[in-house]
Amino acid sequence: MSLPSSWDQVISTLKKYNRFTLGCHLNPDGDAIGSLLALGLSLEKAGKQVEMILPEGIPLTFQFLPGIQQTVEQPTFHPEVVISVDCAERGRLQLPDEIFASEPLLVNIDHHISNDHFGQVNLVLPEASATGQIIFALLEKCAYPIDSAIASALYTAIATDTGFFRYSNTTGEVLSIAARLVEDYQISPSQIAERVYEERSFASIRLLGEVLSTLQISGNQRYSWMYLSQEMIEKYEVEMEEIENYVNYTNSIRGVEVGLFFKEMKPDEVKISWRSKASVDVSRLAAHFGGGGHMRAAGCSVKGSLSAVMAEVLSFLRNYFEENSQERIDVLR
Template structure:
């Protein structure tokens, strides 16, 4: 059930012993929201822990290197930036049907939780959480300011995407003016620093780029064999999807990655007017108009054929 800001604040102010879940393949937004919420609970005398199906990538250490409370029996379950309980990964089975509150900004949110606070116009779940804190009059710590800023910056591609609207910039400005925040260093860590392995990976990615539909569609498909041959470890492919729409003339880019279970994780990006969330929904996924994802079964060739057909339809 979708609930109001007031109801959400009441809930947040009155719960205790909380598990906060991010989505699998965690990004800056779910990590930032999860830990900023954890910081809120901690500073208001409650116990909570942030849980994720996958490990947090090293570059978020400045956020994730904080103590989770332990030794408590969870009573309340909250998801952040999780549009679909499937995205809870290994935690879905145990907790997927028990979520008391979901805080999200995905228009495709499945309304799987008991209560959902959704602001689909917000650029990031971190922006949603910031709005709640602001209404509550809760003052961020420097730490949670860094969490929130990181989530907003990463979900907007460093304030470059269309979702970075005036309100998003105003919020970033508020955070910057009232906190000791090393935003330049955060953005350098998030967007510029690359390992040698990453540089090599990006050149490999460019080499396997395939163009379809007169160059309007680019597919980059990384199979399990390539993952092994290139020595890719978890998290290293984050952000690769955006490379698929960098080539001149591309309208839709799809980054396909074979998972260990043989299914394909497909990340769609749109550089033009195609709504890739709609395409992904036909495959049981979802997301945003310009960035969305889904899972496709079968073999790599049939996955590509399905993608090409779906994009061809969307382009006409």
Template sequence: MDLPFQEFFRFVKPYRRFVVSCHIHPDGDAIGSTLTIGAALAQMNKQVVMVCNEEVPNVYKFLEGSSQIKRELPSDFIPEVLLCVDCAEKERIALPANVWEIPGLQVLNIDHHITNTNFGDYNLVWPNAAATGEVIFSLLSVGQIPLNHNMATALYIAIATDTGFFRYTNTSGYTLEVASQLVKEHQLELAKIAEQVHEQKSFNSIRLLGEVLNTIQIGIGGKVAWAVLDQQMLAKYSVENEETESYVNYPRSIEGVEVGILFKELRPGEVKLSWRSTTAVDVSKLAANFGGGGHARAAGCNLNGPLKTVIAEVLSYIDDYYQQQCNTE
């Protein structure tokens, strides 16, 4: 069932116990949205537990309430509602599998990914939003739920990080209006936030980036560039996953390139692909072919197999894609 903003509050009213979670490999939108909707539910006198079975990235640990995000659901807390934020599909929710076995559990899905599978019993999915944080801002505005400084900071980070600090094509006029309102009404310190989230890098992450840049290759008529981050590199440096997320932007930034890819070997036999593109290519469709999804300009997927085999398979598919495009023109 699709859930209009106004219906959200009617839905949550009779329930008392909520667990809030986000997607695996949480980013700024996932953490910021989790913290904000968790705080909003607490304002509504709900019992709330926030759960992510992966550690909050260090870059977001300065956010108030981040230390309250648990790795597991407490055994003595039986939720009535699972509220998932910023997650396009059930399989990517950062929760222990036994949560899904709770009898009568209602699933509420709040997201902005165009590839969302509407896996919830109730779905509040707004694909035109730049970030799930933008959806939540609009939702709380409709419900007249007041934001405090901490909630506003978390929402700003949710929106800023998913728009590349307002550089990506998903940034709309409304996105900027929301950000402006958050800054104006809550006196957010933008320079401090940008420095904390966007500009501070560990020494090892910079050293690792140097090795990744040396792997960049260009193919398919100069339209596709890719980089590789393998297990040997990861073992050499102690770097958080979040610190490598921006590496994909380097192959994408090369002049003439339409699609940039980072092949990251999570473990032997499992490879994570991060996709970025210009306005010429919808990479959510390319990623969907491999069981992934995301946005038109930023998407992801995981593939099983040896790293070299995965790279060859993906590049072959993209080559076929471009040949089909040429044949239809």
């Protein structure tokens, strides 16, 4: 999948050292949580001392994962090695500074195309569908154990990052890894899908109704957007992780190439989720506003009021589509 040297470096690091601390990005998604848990549990089974850190606690959606209760919010030891999974930049790595006091080796395992190789050892494979896919390959190469808890974590990582095998990053390889996890470790895809998708709170569905009532479409019908205001957030008691998937509605409209979801996180800060179909690389559009991500799913955060940020971003997008009015190139062909 990439330069053999980075595989060798990561493998020898995992073999050589004994004390590992694992972390991932803020607001961890299924790939971040699943990768963290799979690697952590396997290293532990291989006889290493491991701490998996989630400073914000375990996200509600992923509390069903076997072994997730072994994650901790605070570090208790000084590691020799810190491993970051599914995190594109050092600044988003969610670990307390004290962990770095003993100057541990920093290993960066990720698949974001925007990853800036912030580790001393980097295994960054943008062609991988999920970081979980890299972790699976790594455990195999190391001959480290996989059991049903580790398989559930890996399956959840891969399934969530491929939209449960619907997105364009759903490759034959990813399907065969999923098949092997199901066959060899008796995990249940239907149960995992149910836990991830059918455990919404009543309030989050009501809030979705309000957010959807803000949905709009551009004159050329090539992009659509909706928003979540502070006022709506205050009205409903909803965990922020529950609103992560709302954005997908913007992009599910026929003909729409880019979907945007504006979230007024604070009175002067707007988080924007970008989604696209195959024709537009939204990681490049989000990068214009200091963000990043993947070709078809990206994010950024912009300072300013909700109305000002929406005006700015929508005018940028209008210009983008004017400049690219002829190109409706489907990269999938």
